[in-house]
Amino acid sequence: MSKVPADLRYTREHEWAKQEGGRVRVGITSFAQEQLGDVVFVELPKTGAKVAAHKPFGVVESVKAVSDLFAPVSGEVVEANAELGQKPETVNADPYGQGWMLVIQPSAAKEWNDLLTAAQYEEFLAQGAH
């Protein structure tokens, strides 16, 4: 079973979200990076771009597949992880740490509560949903 840190929230598309003083840091889960295999390219929006909850904000490409990335919450991108341009494999090595993707300034605080808790995401994985 993949790691699911207890202090994060999750989407059904396998992104994680972390509260950081009113902002939300976003990445993909360990389960997601395992399923993708070796990540070779990550396409992220620029700082200042608007993202909408549950809508694609970028893509992640592995050797075998391409997948959309979905925003956990709506808002404005205040930071995108430029390191992933040169080292996309960081997503595999450290999905919850150095492999983060965006920091969002949320525009609708109540969306946070719609995200899955760690326990709910674990249950979702246990049901075999991809």
Add this chain to the structure above:
Amino acid sequence: MKRTPLFSAHVEAGARMVPFGGWEMPVQYRGIIEEHRTVRAAVGCFDVSHMGEFEVEGPGALAILQRLTTNDVAALEIGQVQYSLLCHADGGIVDDLTLYRLAQDRYLMVVNAGNIDKDWTHVTTAVPADGARWVNASERTGLIAVQGPKAEALVGRLADQDVTRIGYYRFAQGKVANVATLISRTGYTGEDGFELYVAAGDTERLWRALLEAGRADGVAPIGLGARDTLRLEMRYALYGNDIDDTTNPLEAGLGWVVKPAKGDFLGRAAVEAVRAKGPARKLVGIEMADRSVARHGYPMVKDGAPIGIVTSGTFGPSVERSIALAYVGAAHGAVGTELGVEIRGQAKAARVVKTPFHPSRVKKG
């Protein structure tokens, strides 16, 4: 879904199994990039038992094969292997294959797994089997590819003979790990190495012996994922991606295995008509400006206009760039031509480059 004799060995090794051409095959064990690098730097073992093997034997075998295949079978010596094609009368490619001359009147044809049924029908009906008998040995044959700079040392350690004497595209009959084996110096990676044909029931014994004996060499099992990235860096065509029933050998860059001077064969007139006019499109190597991956079916564009289509694409772990093969209009095929690949509605910068993308290290001569 069909399984090879190594299915349980793959599951036991933690492989991720995927459907491929009607077979349940390992796509990766530890990771495609790591497995790719193992083959380039050391040695890897691939289960390719899903490939098809047809034998044809009899005094008429040579004439039948000359009619069916594009390469010149008369030039093939006993103990030698030839890369070749089966074509339809319209020049479209039925399959690509390797042909082994086992004895004076006995040949082994090795075809792609996904094409076994189609090819069997083709070879047994497109040309009358006068003076020869076809046998489909696919089910009873296992095949392990051992590829990488340390492959010769590994196979040599287990073989009953000096394998350094087997030249590129040559083979010998013998024993490896005490298993009766056709030892073929061929492969699909661009590295030196062997393909080992054995009885289906012996495949697992040989597989385990290779992984055991190669431990000090850093041997690892390699999945189909790395098999694809390795072959693509060498520009080796993959049937179903780069070539198929609708592509002709010349546009695919396979004119070197078409030998019209040998006499008539299926597709000859059609291929020669293409040769006379020059192919309208060419399969070329493409390198992306960034790391985005051009995948099968993506449009190729130039100044906003469609000029072709991507047939294979990946991130090349050895070249450390995103690379692809694509058919483009003949006017756009020159090395250095700047083109675009339409990825998610956006034209991404790419250019035509020389192939192979990565230098071949097969043992020539």
